[in-house]
Amino acid sequence: xxxxLFHNGRFxxxxxxxxxxxxxxxxxxxxxxDVSDRxxxxxxxxxxxxxxxxxxxxxxxxxxxxxxxxxxxxxxEDVPLTLLAARGIAALRDMLMRGFTTVRDxxxxxxxxxxxxxxxxxDSPRLFIAGKAISQTGGHADFRHKTxxxxxxxxxxxxxxxARLADGVPDVIRAVRDELRKGADHVKIMVSGGVAxxxxxxxxxxxxxxxxxxxxxxxxxxxTYTAAHAYTAAAIMHxxxxxxxxxxxxxxxxxxAAALMADRGAFLVPTLVAYDSLRRRGRDYGxxxxxxxxxxxxxxAGLRSLELARAAGVPIGFGSDLLGQLQNDQCREFLxxxxxxxxxxxxxxxxxxxxxxxxxxxxxxxxxxxxxxDLLVVDGNPYEDVGLFxxxxxxxxxxxxxxxxxxxxxxx
Ligand SMILES: [Zn+2]
Numbered sequence: 001x002x003x004x005l006f007h008n009g010r011f012x013x014x015x016x017x018x019x020x021x022x023x024x025x026x027x028x029x030x031x032x033x034d035v036s037d038r039x040x041x042x043x044x045x046x047x048x049x050x051x052x053x054x055x056x057x058x059x060x061x062x063x064x065x066x067x068x069x070x071x072x073x074x075x076x077e078d079v080p081l082t083l084l085a086a087r088g089i090a091a092l093r094d095m096l097m098r099g100f101t102t103v104r105d106x107x108x109x110x111x112x113x114x115x116x117x118x119x120x121x122x123d124s125p126r127l128f129i130a131g132k133a134i135s136q137t138g139g140h141a142d143f144r145h146k147t148x149x150x151x152x153x154x155x156x157x158x159x160x161x162x163a164r165l166a167d168g169v170p171d172v173i174r175a176v177r178d179e180l181r182k183g184a185d186h187v188k189i190m191v192s193g194g195v196a197x198x199x200x201x202x203x204x205x206x207x208x209x210x211x212x213x214x215x216x217x218x219x220x221x222x223x224t225y226t227a228a229h230a231y232t233a234a235a236i237m238h239x240x241x242x243x244x245x246x247x248x249x250x251x252x253x254x255x256x257a258a259a260l261m262a263d264r265g266a267f268l269v270p271t272l273v274a275y276d277s278l279r280r281r282g283r284d285y286g287x288x289x290x291x292x293x294x295x296x297x298x299x300x301a302g303l304r305s306l307e308l309a310r311a312a313g314v315p316i317g318f319g320s321d322l323l324g325q326l327q328n329d330q331c332r333e334f335l336x337x338x339x340x341x342x343x344x345x346x347x348x349x350x351x352x353x354x355x356x357x358x359x360x361x362x363x364x365x366x367x368x369x370x371x372x373x374d375l376l377v378v379d380g381n382p383y384e385d386v387g388l389f390x391x392x393x394x395x396x397x398x399x400x401x402x403x404x405x406x407x408x409x410x411x412x
Contacts (some may be wrong), residue, residue, distance in 0.1 A: 063319025064353025107133030216243030
């Protein structure tokens with residue numbers, strides 16, 4: 001079992017607001033074996049001097065869609081599944097190279113691609129999947145043109161591979177059970193209008209309370225939870241009141257909705273970079289005027305949502321939600337959040353809070369004995385500059401996932 005002893009650098013424990021000096025970390029196999037402020041003895045470990053750099057846990061992104069490989073989602077109609085998979089593999093590899101050693105896919109990624117990541121066929125972060133996102137007819141994941149009839153498209157196309165429609169309690173129960181049967185780690189439902197969809201007003205509140213309750217109950221009995229796409233305060237109240245555990249986006253949250261989330265222990269997963277990126281680059285990739293207009297509404301409210309959630313004591317996770325060609329903006333989420341959060345809080349979102357969302361405390365998002373050996377060595381101090389995280393990780397000397405180096409420029 002290969003083992004590595006990291007020494008002589010600074011240590012970023014996301015529980016602490018300061019970097020720690022003089023810490024040593026021993027990795028054995030795919031786990032952290034020991035973390036100590038005293039020299040760790042190991043006769044077999046390869047010693048890695050990290051110099052003046054910072055050792056920290058790998059990052060977690062709690063809102064990605066590796067299979068939504070087009071900004072204009074209706075273009076997925078023309079994407080065969082083989083191309084979808086190939087693009088997904090490339091997206092995963094790039095996320096890992098940015099320092100994300102775990103990602104939570106909230107609609108699209110399936111058991112097949114997850115198996116590929118777990119068996120080492122592809123270089124990838126750890127992947128948690130929702131299977132298909134579940135939407136009501138005419139809801140946020142109903143990608144059909146207005147002229148189109150049946151949702152199911154030919155099996156060689158991506159358009160119906162990432163989402164499914166379910167209406168009414170029995171149908172929602174069947175859809176949730178089916179996604180869980182196919183290996184979903186969590187359930188994703190759409191409970192408000194969205195930016196990329198072409199039929200639904202942003203303010204629409206989607207799914208009846210009994211439908212959401214049914215989805216949440218099925219997920220809970222399976223031992224997991226439900227994540228909901230929601231923008232407005234009304235949709236958030238509706239979803240959290242019916243048992244949703246993580247609110248995705250939440251840009252138009254208000255004081256009352258934030259208070260309910262705090263009371264119920266729900267998490268907010270903001271994805272501010274998605275709107276910033278759509279404004280700057282969406283039109284280049286075919287985003288419609290209808291979507292661009294909706295984007296302006298949620299973009300303007302984004303930072304305020306962080307402030308409201310923070311003030312209410314809602315745990316804030318870290319997401320990006322970038323579609324297709326925009327995914328290389330993933331690390332801009334760190335920069336945008338600086339307006340409303342400290343670097344320590346931002347990094348905590350992308351480590352400890354996201355690990356709680358995944359129910360992997362002590363396993364992911366921190367380097368403690370027994371945790372997975374998912375770690376980064378950063379050239380500089382991320383608590384002073386979250387801009388050290390950038391596309392393809394120019395400031396990352398080491399990227400280790402599951403005890404394996406995916407980059408190591410410090411030792412040969
Ligand atoms: Zn999303």
